[in-house]
Amino acid sequence: MAVERRTVLKGAAVAAGTAALGGPFQGLVAGPAGALGAPAFRALRPIADQRDGKVRLHLPEGFSYRSFHDTETPVTLDDGTVLPGRHDGMGAFEGPGGTVTLIRNHEVNNPVAAQFGPLGDHTYDPRAGGGCTHVDVSEEGQVAHSYTALNGTMMNCSGGQMPWGAWVTCEETVNGPDVGPDFTGTSNVPLTKPHGYIFEVPVDGRSNGEPITRAGRFPHEAVSFDPREGRLYLTEDNFAFPSGFYRYTPGTNPMESGSLDNEGTLQMLAVKGRPNAHLEAHQPKGAVYSVEWVDIDDPDPEFPYTPGQAAPTPNDTALQYVGKQGRDRGAAGFSRLEGQVYDNGVVYFTSTQGGGPAETGDELINGYGNGFGQVWAYDPRSEKLRLVYQSPGKETFDLPDNITVSERGTLVVCEDSTGDNYLRGLSRGGQLWDIALNRLTVGGSPTGAPRFGDEFAGSTFSPDGSTLFVNIQASRGMSFAIWGPWERIGV
Numbered sequence: 001m002a003v004e005r006r007t008v009l010k011g012a013a014v015a016a017g018t019a020a021l022g023g024p025f026q027g028l029v030a031g032p033a034g035a036l037g038a039p040a041f042r043a044l045r046p047i048a049d050q051r052d053g054k055v056r057l058h059l060p061e062g063f064s065y066r067s068f069h070d071t072e073t074p075v076t077l078d079d080g081t082v083l084p085g086r087h088d089g090m091g092a093f094e095g096p097g098g099t100v101t102l103i104r105n106h107e108v109n110n111p112v113a114a115q116f117g118p119l120g121d122h123t124y125d126p127r128a129g130g131g132c133t134h135v136d137v138s139e140e141g142q143v144a145h146s147y148t149a150l151n152g153t154m155m156n157c158s159g160g161q162m163p164w165g166a167w168v169t170c171e172e173t174v175n176g177p178d179v180g181p182d183f184t185g186t187s188n189v190p191l192t193k194p195h196g197y198i199f200e201v202p203v204d205g206r207s208n209g210e211p212i213t214r215a216g217r218f219p220h221e222a223v224s225f226d227p228r229e230g231r232l233y234l235t236e237d238n239f240a241f242p243s244g245f246y247r248y249t250p251g252t253n254p255m256e257s258g259s260l261d262n263e264g265t266l267q268m269l270a271v272k273g274r275p276n277a278h279l280e281a282h283q284p285k286g287a288v289y290s291v292e293w294v295d296i297d298d299p300d301p302e303f304p305y306t307p308g309q310a311a312p313t314p315n316d317t318a319l320q321y322v323g324k325q326g327r328d329r330g331a332a333g334f335s336r337l338e339g340q341v342y343d344n345g346v347v348y349f350t351s352t353q354g355g356g357p358a359e360t361g362d363e364l365i366n367g368y369g370n371g372f373g374q375v376w377a378y379d380p381r382s383e384k385l386r387l388v389y390q391s392p393g394k395e396t397f398d399l400p401d402n403i404t405v406s407e408r409g410t411l412v413v414c415e416d417s418t419g420d421n422y423l424r425g426l427s428r429g430g431q432l433w434d435i436a437l438n439r440l441t442v443g444g445s446p447t448g449a450p451r452f453g454d455e456f457a458g459s460t461f462s463p464d465g466s467t468l469f470v471n472i473q474a475s476r477g478m479s480f481a482i483w484g485p486w487e488r489i490g491v
Contacts, residue, residue: 117148242333335369
């Protein structure tokens with residue numbers, strides 16, 4: 001479907017403009033970071049991995065790390081699973097015997113001969129290669145126990161930690177036997193079920209393998225949960241088209257039932273008085289918008305097909321089906337919404353290519369959005385959306401992706417750049433600084449120099465806040481435990 005040409009948002013479109021807000025938004029400032037000239041104690045330096053002495057990360061003085069589940073060589077879990085790569089979103093929970101339990105996504109695309117790990121009730125589609133693994137690990141990165149928690153899913157990108165003790169994982173795709181090939185050109189005929197859903201994975205066991213279909217079939221990225229209102233918030237990373245910000249209201253509050261039900265309603269964010277607002281575009285400093293929510297009547301589309309034959313519905317049509325319903329009712333368009341986290345009554349989420357000139361054309365092969373990234377905050381109580389940060393350029397902040405928050409309220413953002421990738425700290429006052437630099441090599445450049453091109457993903461703190469667990473996705477995947485004087489560097 002063609003994207004309509006729409007008028008670029010003007011500064012006058014901002015609801016309440018730069019008016020000061022109290023409560024959870026107080027102190028947040030949009031605009032360029034004020035302190036990239038970091039003090040010496042924040043300067044990054046090569047640090048040896050405690051696993052084998054190799055340098056894979058640059059960190060501030062006083063920090064240490066250990067890598068684990070390095071799939072550059074095969075890793076076998078306790079249940080016999082050969083660990084897949086593509087480590088992505090991840091949540092950290094209290095584990096048995098003083099360990100930390102990690103539920104970790106594996107963003108594997110395209111049909112496979114068989115799912116990774118054992119077949120069982122936790123298997124959704126045996127021809128899909130993604131899913132989640134359960135890992136009990138010490139705060140210094142020593143693995144105690146691990147197994148398959150969900151398999152038979154696809155493109156498990158990010159997700160979110162639920163306060164009742166579960167991880168919700170998201171499929172960033174709409175592949176299935178009822179739609180044509182995705183951007184890879186690979187046939188979907190071998191798949192046995194439609195994809196594009198969210199799944200719940202309990203911390204203390206395996207998933208039931210059942211998708212929450214009422215929460216939508218679209219390229220999901222991440223979720224967060226507001227326990228006060230009992231709602232799940234969902235981001236969409238629709239690479240070549242406008243993306244939406246959604247909320248799912250289950251039939252029963254999971255804080256009472258202990259799990260998400262499949263009886264709820266899906267809605268999409270719209271800016272009051274500004275139908276189809278171009279929020280992918282450059283925003284005025286301190287931009288604040290009053291929002292409303294529009295209904296999605298058909299969140300779980302099924303497209304006609306004949307088993308064993310290529311489906312007539314193009315993948316691009318399926319990708320836009322749910323979001324188009326919202327935009328037909330005035331929903332706002334963002335650029336590639338990715339990570340999100342709920343903290344102190346506010347939902348923070350990233351827009352990976354937001355902040356540039358507004359889009360006006362049809363499908364875009366380089367992604368919908370012309371900027372280098374935005375961080376947004378939504379206050380469910382006031383129903384206000386505010387721009388927290390907007391990158392002034394690639395050298396300052398480049399393509400924010402997964403996001404988490406420290407015990408002190410500092411946002412920790414993963415970069416997904418084609419160049420150097422950093423973990424960045426972002427304060428409530430709009431200050432940006434470096435926390436870590438990826439130096440895991442992925443091959444050589446034409447000049448023979450090492451190439452460092454992989455994204456950070458899945459950042460999450462241990463329950464006591466002392467260890468940051470994070471992944472480098474790579475083609476295979478690797479996880480890290482990082483610890484040190486967080487308070488000293490403002491994290």
